[in-house]
Amino acid sequence: MSDFSPEWLELREAADVRSRNRNVADAVAARFALRAELSVVDFGAGTGANLRATSALLPERQTWTLVDHETALLDVAKAKLIRWADRHEEDGERLVLDKGGRRISVLFKVADLARDTEVLLDDKPQLVTASAFFDLTSEDYIRKLAKAVTGMGAAFYATLTYNGLQKWTPHRPADNQMTAAFQRHQMRDKGFGPAAGPLAGSHLVDQFRINGHVVTEGESPWRLERGDRMLIDELIRGHAVAVTEIGGVDEKAIVSWLNVTRTAAFVGHTDVFAVPS
Numbered sequence: 001m002s003d004f005s006p007e008w009l010e011l012r013e014a015a016d017v018r019s020r021n022r023n024v025a026d027a028v029a030a031r032f033a034l035r036a037e038l039s040v041v042d043f044g045a046g047t048g049a050n051l052r053a054t055s056a057l058l059p060e061r062q063t064w065t066l067v068d069h070e071t072a073l074l075d076v077a078k079a080k081l082i083r084w085a086d087r088h089e090e091d092g093e094r095l096v097l098d099k100g101g102r103r104i105s106v107l108f109k110v111a112d113l114a115r116d117t118e119v120l121l122d123d124k125p126q127l128v129t130a131s132a133f134f135d136l137t138s139e140d141y142i143r144k145l146a147k148a149v150t151g152m153g154a155a156f157y158a159t160l161t162y163n164g165l166q167k168w169t170p171h172r173p174a175d176n177q178m179t180a181a182f183q184r185h186q187m188r189d190k191g192f193g194p195a196a197g198p199l200a201g202s203h204l205v206d207q208f209r210i211n212g213h214v215v216t217e218g219e220s221p222w223r224l225e226r227g228d229r230m231l232i233d234e235l236i237r238g239h240a241v242a243v244t245e246i247g248g249v250d251e252k253a254i255v256s257w258l259n260v261t262r263t264a265a266f267v268g269h270t271d272v273f274a275v276p277s
């Protein structure tokens with residue numbers, strides 16, 4: 001069973017879109033501006049949010065493979081993409097979308113990236129991308145992936161990788177203890193070995209640079225305010241569940257932390273774009 005419900009992915013999508021780093025997105029658009037077509041693989045695609053946000057930066061004809069280990073999420077992705085597109089048609093296993101003057105052909109692949117990444121790269125995609133995914137993976141996974149992607153001469157674009165910065169408003173003394181416990185939970189094995197969690201973004205930057213790609217990076221924090229009430233509440237609930245699971249914080253302290261009404265929250269993320277020099 002997934003840790004990521006379609007409802008949670010839906011709730012975060014608008015905040016994700018407005019938080020993406022503009023300089024990094026501009027570098028992506030500039031890199032592919034002269035191309036007519038591009039093949040893309042999206043790791044941990046969930047309900048397809050990354051395609052909806054990234055396709056506008058890419059050439060007129062795009063071929064996407066959306067990979068996730070949850071069939072149910074990819075089913076929702078297909079339905080949401082059909083609603084999002086101006087027009088759609090089905091061509092065998094492919095869903096072909098017209099959106100804003102772009103033709104986007106999409107294949108949905110159920111696969112466990114902890115095991116099948118190498119096979120998925122056999123198709124030699126020109127762009128490997130992911131959104132809100134790499135903090136789940138490990139340093140070792142990132143090292144091997146960077147070697148494989150740079151070895152193929154492909155570009156790489158990872159958005160919204162959690163980087164460990166958090167600030168709650170109003171601040172409470174227990175925030176620091178809760179954040180520390182949450183980070184410990186973030187670094188638990190999520191199927192890829194000990195998770196990189198908040199260090200994933202810096203591992204991505206280092207590994208792509210070590211392997212000779214030119215890297216553009218930028219911050220993409222969520223700055224949540226009153227209009228994001230539901231997302232803030234769900235975030236707080238998710239933190240409390242994670243901290244309860246990992247242990248080390250008194251139950252009463254967790255309950256009183258949960259009961260503070262927050263009017264704003266800052267959650268740090270990093271965007272990374274890497275290309276052959």
Ligand SMILES: C[S@@+](CC[C@H](N)C(=O)[O-])C[C@H]1O[C@@H](n2cnc3c(N)ncnc32)[C@H](O)[C@@H]1O
Nearest residue numbers: 004044045046049068069070112113114131132
């Ligand atoms: C935080 S969600 C992000 C989803 C989507 N990229 C977005 O931005 O809304 C992480 C996604 O990674 C997927 N995932 C986690 N571990 C995976 C694995 N081992 N293989 C394939 N997908 C995985 C989850 O099912 C989930 O859809």
